[in-house]
Amino acid sequence: MTNRHILLVEDNPDDEVLTLRALRKHNTASEISVAHDGVEALDFLFGSGAHEKRDTSTMPSLVLLDLKLPKVDGLEVLRRIRSDERTRLLPVVIFTSSNEEQDILECHSLGANSYIRKPVDFNQLSETLRVIGTYWLTLNLTPKLSNATK
Template identity: 40%
Template sequence: MMSHCECNILLVEDDPNDIFLVERAFRRANLHHPIHVVKNGDEAVMYLGGQDCYKEREKYPLPALILLDLKLPRRSGLEVLEWLKQQPLLKRIPVVVLTSSRENVDVDRAYDMGVNSYLIKPVAFNALQEMMQALNSYWLKFNQYPSVYST
């Protein structure tokens, strides 16, 4: 089982401003989890699959949580989710969609494909910080982790 301090986060986000704000929200909330960032859907698949430059699991560990944007270059967030849910062990990693899309079709499709939670990026930084604190409490502190992490 993973301890609280070993919780790595994979942030799949192409917007540099959103990357900055999420990392800043974690710091401001005094949350010190390592955040690994990939900027497109193909990179997310390579990271999670341990391919190419992401082969070293010491340097690129499996995340305890994936924060996934939907609107990504090369492969959309939903395509990443679809790939992930076809992987025997990786499909157990909790995925939280963090996006600006309020489209019902996106929300429904993400849940149909097995997303664990769907969050709309707040506009105000304080709201983002509160969201990251809540996300930390639920997914990284209280959540029971699947056995993908003990392999």
């Protein structure tokens, strides 16, 4: 896969820095975009708001989505991703600190591809992100979204 673009949706500045450091350490993605809240994530994906000039014919290969977000929470972002033909097949990994059974159940019910609790230790975080990147960006095969919706 030539497109190794990750959309990281993360509102915590410390978690953002650590996640980006780990992703770059393993050369996980060729491009990483960051959205700091649910509205920014949706604007990025659908080419609206501050991202209205973004070419939406090219989608990220993977969305790493936190749940506890300002403006629009991660569950609603996931719901909107899955309800739109342009993004319904987009791989979404919930990457959050929540270990609540209800969150896990609801995310999977809404179509999350995976639910991973963020490790607190940087070495564990780094290894987790290496495995996520290897699986979702190298091993896993996904249809091209532009072709999947025709």
